[in-house]
Amino acid sequence: MPRDTVPIPGKIEKIEILSHDGKLDTKLEPKLPDADLRKLFRYMLFTRMLDERCLHLQRQGRIGTYGPCKGQEATPLGVAYHLRKEDWFVPSYRELSGFLWRGWPVDRYMLWWGGHEIGSSIPPEVNDTPICVPIASQVQYAAGIAWGAKLRKDGTVVACFCGDGGTSEGDFHEGMNYATVFKVPLVMIVQNNQWAISVPRHKQTASQTIAQKAVAYGIDAMIVDGNDILAVLVAAKEAIDKARNGGGPTLIEAITYRLSMHTTADDPKKYRSEAEVKSWEAKDPLPRFRDYLRKKKLLDEKIEAVMEEDIRNELDTAVAKYEQYRHDPYAMFDYMYAQMTPELARQKQELKAALGGDVAPQRETARTHG
Amino acid sequence: MTDVALLVDVGLSFRDDLGIGGPARLDRKQAMAQLTMVKALNLALTEVMRENPNVMMMGQDVGIDEGVFRVTEGLLKEFGEDRVVDTPLAEAGIVGSAVGLCMKGFLPVCEMQFDGFSYQAFHQVEGHVRRLRNRTRGRFTCPMVIRMPYGGGIRAIEHHSEAPEATYAHLAGLKVVLPSGPRNARALLRAAILDPDPVVVLEPKAIYRAFREEVPDAPETMPIGKGVIARPGKDVTIITYAAMVRTVLEAAEELAEEHGVDAEVVDLLSVAPIDNDLINASVRKTGRAVVVHESYRHCGVGGEIVARIVEDSLMYLEAPIKRVTGYDTIIPFFANEQNWLPSSAKVVSAALETVRF
Numbered sequence: 001m002p003r004d005t006v007p008i009p010g011k012i013e014k015i016e017i018l019s020h021d022g023k024l025d026t027k028l029e030p031k032l033p034d035a036d037l038r039k040l041f042r043y044m045l046f047t048r049m050l051d052e053r054c055l056h057l058q059r060q061g062r063i064g065t066y067g068p069c070k071g072q073e074a075t076p077l078g079v080a081y082h083l084r085k086e087d088w089f090v091p092s093y094r095e096l097s098g099f100l101w102r103g104w105p106v107d108r109y110m111l112w113w114g115g116h117e118i119g120s121s122i123p124p125e126v127n128d129t130p131i132c133v134p135i136a137s138q139v140q141y142a143a144g145i146a147w148g149a150k151l152r153k154d155g156t157v158v159a160c161f162c163g164d165g166g167t168s169e170g171d172f173h174e175g176m177n178y179a180t181v182f183k184v185p186l187v188m189i190v191q192n193n194q195w196a197i198s199v200p201r202h203k204q205t206a207s208q209t210i211a212q213k214a215v216a217y218g219i220d221a222m223i224v225d226g227n228d229i230l231a232v233l234v235a236a237k238e239a240i241d242k243a244r245n246g247g248g249p250t251l252i253e254a255i256t257y258r259l260s261m262h263t264t265a266d267d268p269k270k271y272r273s274e275a276e277v278k279s280w281e282a283k284d285p286l287p288r289f290r291d292y293l294r295k296k297k298l299l300d301e302k303i304e305a306v307m308e309e310d311i312r313n314e315l316d317t318a319v320a321k322y323e324q325y326r327h328d329p330y331a332m333f334d335y336m337y338a339q340m341t342p343e344l345a346r347q348k349q350e351l352k353a354a355l356g357g358d359v360a361p362q363r364e365t366a367r368t369h370g
Numbered sequence: 371m372t373d374v375a376l377l378v379d380v381g382l383s384f385r386d387d388l389g390i391g392g393p394a395r396l397d398r399k400q401a402m403a404q405l406t407m408v409k410a411l412n413l414a415l416t417e418v419m420r421e422n423p424n425v426m427m428m429g430q431d432v433g434i435d436e437g438v439f440r441v442t443e444g445l446l447k448e449f450g451e452d453r454v455v456d457t458p459l460a461e462a463g464i465v466g467s468a469v470g471l472c473m474k475g476f477l478p479v480c481e482m483q484f485d486g487f488s489y490q491a492f493h494q495v496e497g498h499v500r501r502l503r504n505r506t507r508g509r510f511t512c513p514m515v516i517r518m519p520y521g522g523g524i525r526a527i528e529h530h531s532e533a534p535e536a537t538y539a540h541l542a543g544l545k546v547v548l549p550s551g552p553r554n555a556r557a558l559l560r561a562a563i564l565d566p567d568p569v570v571v572l573e574p575k576a577i578y579r580a581f582r583e584e585v586p587d588a589p590e591t592m593p594i595g596k597g598v599i600a601r602p603g604k605d606v607t608i609i610t611y612a613a614m615v616r617t618v619l620e621a622a623e624e625l626a627e628e629h630g631v632d633a634e635v636v637d638l639l640s641v642a643p644i645d646n647d648l649i650n651a652s653v654r655k656t657g658r659a660v661v662v663h664e665s666y667r668h669c670g671v672g673g674e675i676v677a678r679i680v681e682d683s684l685m686y687l688e689a690p691i692k693r694v695t696g697y698d699t700i701i702p703f704f705a706n707e708q709n710w711l712p713s714s715a716k717v718v719s720a721a722l723e724t725v726r727f
Contacts, residue, residue: 117504117505117507118507120505120506120507121506121507121509122506122509122510124509129473129506129510130505130506134493134497137466137493137494137497137498139466140462140463140465140466140467140469140470140494140498141466141467141469141470141473141498142470143463143466143467143470144466144467144468144469144470144471144472144473144474145470145471145473145474146470147467147470147471147474148470148471148473148474148475148476149474151452151474151476152474152475170462171462171466171493171494174458174460174462174463174466175463175466175467177458177460177463178457178458178460178463178467181458332504335503335504335507335508336503336504336542336543337503337543337545337566337567338503338511338565338566338567341595341643342643342646343643343644343646
């Protein structure tokens with residue numbers, strides 16, 4: 001009875017289509033309508049400009065701590081592009097481009113970072129979940145939503161995001177395990193941005209890749225260049241179609257980089273070199289996609305200038321709307337239970353008395369369901 | 371994580387035909403309506419699952435094994451494996467995936483196999499279950515039930531005899547109920563499943579099969595947050611819940627027979643919300659109060675009850691309030707657990723102290 005090596009089932013594919021120095025694999029290049037390509041670029045640019053605006057707002061004390069997404073615009077956008085409205089976009093907190101594509105109002109994003117729960121209220125036309133702070137805890141409900149979709153046989157798909165640090169959490173493992181045991185329509189995207197605040201990717205796991213964890217769950221995985229939106233579009237389409245057709249979950253590891261700080265509360269210079277950041281700036285998804293579209297004659301400096309001006313105006317409007325918002329100091333009591341308990345009713349009165357009785361608040365207006 | 375050998379042992383030793391511990395074990399040939407708490411809980415689950423196809427039962431060994439205490443007996447056979455689900459062995463996975471199922475309109479009933487293991491789902495309960503309504507401003511809600519065998523007294527091994535009610539009661543957004551007998555167990559579990567908010571149902575395992583009680587044919591519910599007077603009296607109010615209701619009733623009999631003290635026993639049934647009005651009305655009548663629960667004293671529910679009496683009824687008090695609780699230690703292994711748990715004798719002595727003050 002000899003010792004033998006057991007073959008490991010499962011497949012990990014790596015997809016790169018548009019390299020950072022402009023090389024294009026025309027055989028793999030997705031065939032999207034020109035209008036869609038231009039629209040995707042606009043969302044990418046919008047995300048970058050909104051992100052910069054939020055940093056400024058934070059520096060001026062007009063919003064709270066802010067977690068930028070600079071450098072990670074391509075992956076959530078490429079995934080969201082292939083989702084239907086009735087599908088589920090289940091983010092962590094660095095998926096701004098996907099939120100925007102799904103139709104979340106810009107001022108609502110600012111409201112979240114500005115300290116208002118209303119920033120978590122989901123637009124009625126989509127089935128999304130809000131920003132999720134406890135790392136990877138969303139993987140569990142993503143698996144549950146996808147399980148529910150399977151039981152309902154409604155053909156919807158769930159796309160869930162977490163980071164490289166998130167894969168160290170028990171919730172990532174439990175969620176992936178449930179999703180694969182019950183073979184639910186989940187596409188799990190790990191945005192491997194190399195850093196979990198100050199802890200580098202190699203300190204999170206001894207695995208050579210994050211993607212290979214899929215093999216242990218009995219499913220296939222893909223590694224994509226997460227800064228190459230064309231590669232993301234191709235991988236996401238395959239995984240989403242597979243999930244929709246009953247093929248079960250896929251794990252996508254998107255290799256990317258957090259070009260900015262974790263949040264405005266930390267200084268990346270303390271834990272990573274400027275040379276490393278520079279090397280990733282050369283792989284920035286935004287100029288890469290812009291140059292590709294310029295070569296296709298879908299963009300030029302004039303079109304881009306008009307686009308930037310439009311976006312700037314939209315951002316001005318959104319900031320103004322955000323700053324007009326007046327929160328209801330008593331709303332904290334209103335969403336604890338379907339029916340307010342007598343104790344909470346007493347505490348609400350207590351706060352009213354503490355605030356001087358009558359502060360005439362503006363009601364929260366984005367309440368989506370009665 | 372669970373020791374399989376132990377579960378088999380506990381499961382078997384708690385079969386109906388073996389009975390356990392209770393003085394009121396009745397002849398099995400009696401009318402169907404005479405049910406143990408386990409059977410009454412099973413009846414509630416069966417009834418609600420028949421009425422509403424969105425109700426799901428999920429947990430470890432709840433399917434083919436019918437639950438380690440047999441609470442889910444017959445459910446897999448009747449409702450199939452899409453609705454009665456043997457999950458992988460991961461408590462946070464059970465609760466976390468149930469949050470997602472809620473977002474798809476299901477009404478999951480999650481079984482934690484034992485109280486001590488529910489802590490392994492705690493971050494999902496705190497981070498999502500209790501917050502979902504507030505976090506999404508009412509767009510999504512979490513009408514799930516998390517039910518678990520609760521408390522000590524069955525000579526179980528480590529981690530199987532915990533009393534976590536204060537921990538859950540502390541988390542706004544949850545409701546926490548603790549039945550004290552078969553009839554209210556059935557009514558409270560039904561109310562919990564139908565409730566639009568997440569409810570933790572703590573089922574006192576010491577009385578799972580300790581006695582039977584008449585349970586009416588038609589389904590019943592009880593309002594969550596309301597207690598009952600389990601025994602009217604005029605000299606001292608003893609406030610308690612769960613398995614301790616029987617201990618306290620026993621103490622009340624002794625107080626009456628041997629000391630001429632007429633104790634009123636309040637069975638809270640729910641510790642979140644808590645029946646403030648009932649507690650204070652009774653204490654205002656008797657002027658004396660003893661609080662009894664098996665969980666830890668420090669930051670326990672008893673402290674909350676005392677605070678409410680002091681806030682609302684201080685001027686009615688004739689004596690300091692006493693607490694009879696588990697001690698602020700790890701609950702001892704079973705050889706010594708009876709010394710840790712409140713006993714009828716401890717309750718009698720506390721009640722006499724307040725009466726003789």
